[in-house]
Amino acid sequence: MSSPIQIHEAVREHYGQIARTLDTALESCCGDACGCNTTLYPNEQLEALPDDVTGLSLGCGDPVTLADIRAGDTVLDLGSGGGIDCFLAAKRVGPAGRVIGVDMTPDMLARARANAEKMKAANVEFRQGQIESLPVENDSVDVVISNCVINLSPDKLQVFREMFRALKPGGRASVSDIVTNGPMSPTVARGLESWAGCVSGAMEVGEYRAGLEAAGFVNVTATPKQGNDLLGRASPVLAALPVGLPFSAIITARKPVNGLN
Numbered sequence: 001m002s003s004p005i006q007i008h009e010a011v012r013e014h015y016g017q018i019a020r021t022l023d024t025a026l027e028s029c030c031g032d033a034c035g036c037n038t039t040l041y042p043n044e045q046l047e048a049l050p051d052d053v054t055g056l057s058l059g060c061g062d063p064v065t066l067a068d069i070r071a072g073d074t075v076l077d078l079g080s081g082g083g084i085d086c087f088l089a090a091k092r093v094g095p096a097g098r099v100i101g102v103d104m105t106p107d108m109l110a111r112a113r114a115n116a117e118k119m120k121a122a123n124v125e126f127r128q129g130q131i132e133s134l135p136v137e138n139d140s141v142d143v144v145i146s147n148c149v150i151n152l153s154p155d156k157l158q159v160f161r162e163m164f165r166a167l168k169p170g171g172r173a174s175v176s177d178i179v180t181n182g183p184m185s186p187t188v189a190r191g192l193e194s195w196a197g198c199v200s201g202a203m204e205v206g207e208y209r210a211g212l213e214a215a216g217f218v219n220v221t222a223t224p225k226q227g228n229d230l231l232g233r234a235s236p237v238l239a240a241l242p243v244g245l246p247f248s249a250i251i252t253a254r255k256p257v258n259g260l261n
Contacts, residue, residue: 061176061225061248063145064088068172072096073142076166078131078159078175079103079149083112083124089145090124100141101126102134132158136166144173148248151178151201156208160215169257173212178246179205179222202246209251217253224249 064085069075069092077086080101090099103109103126112126129135131146132155144163153159163173180202203211209220225248 061250063147063174063176066250067143067145067174069093069143075099075143075145076136076141077101078146080112080126081108083115085145085147086124087121090121095123097123099124102129104130134162134166138165139168141166142168142171146175148176150175156203157211160211164215164217164255167255169255171255173253175251177251178202179208179249180246212253218256220253222249222251
């Protein structure tokens with residue numbers, strides 16, 4: 001079984017190679033293996049972004065649109081990559097807000113920072129770090145977003161705790177991630193390469209919810225890219241999904257205020 005250090009190194013090298021070659025052209029993180037496709041964002045959102053940004057989109061969905069981002073908010077993006085979600089969020093927070101992207105891959109950070117300078121995005125900054133130990137203060141952000149990254153972590157429960165720590169009371173989380181309906185199928189490859197491609201690291205959707213709730217979150221929902229809430233009772237969408245195979249979902253949650261829902 002691979003160690004957390006080995007997984008981090010495999011992920012860093014995988015995405016570092018993508019950043020160095022810039023040959024991804026709006027690909028999803030896992031290709032067709034999890035039902036992702038290249039149409040992740042409305043075209044009008046991408047019109048003002050340079051090719052260096054859109055060409056490094058490696059997500060599995062659009063966490064920004066459903067994140068309830070408001071003018072003046074501070075937004076934290078876990079695994080920000082080339083920065084596409086950061087720049088989209090920056091339009092919503094406006095000059096009074098700020099966006100912080102965290103990534104552990106130096107090549108991705110270099111690309112993102114160069115793009116921020118090119119776009120004169122003064123309300124966006126990028127910090128190097130791992131999402132299991134976020135380089136932000138307690139209770140300091142209004143919204144946490146992430147796009148096809150938490151599934152890459154070898155310690156997702158720690159990521160959930162870090163998200164909760166970073167959020168202000170009442171803060172919101174909107175995550176696009178890869179999950180499974182039931183236990184992972186044994187036919188899915190489990191090597192480091194497939195983990196870096198986000199498939200074998202996928203968590204069962206019910207365990208994902210339980211992990212967020214254990215960290216303190218409330219109002220947890222998980223919705224496929226097209227469909228109803230997976231975590232509702234007798235969900236027809238969940239029943240129609242293949243058991244054990246990964247798929248893309250938007251997960252939302254909220255940090256309660258003073259321990260109250």
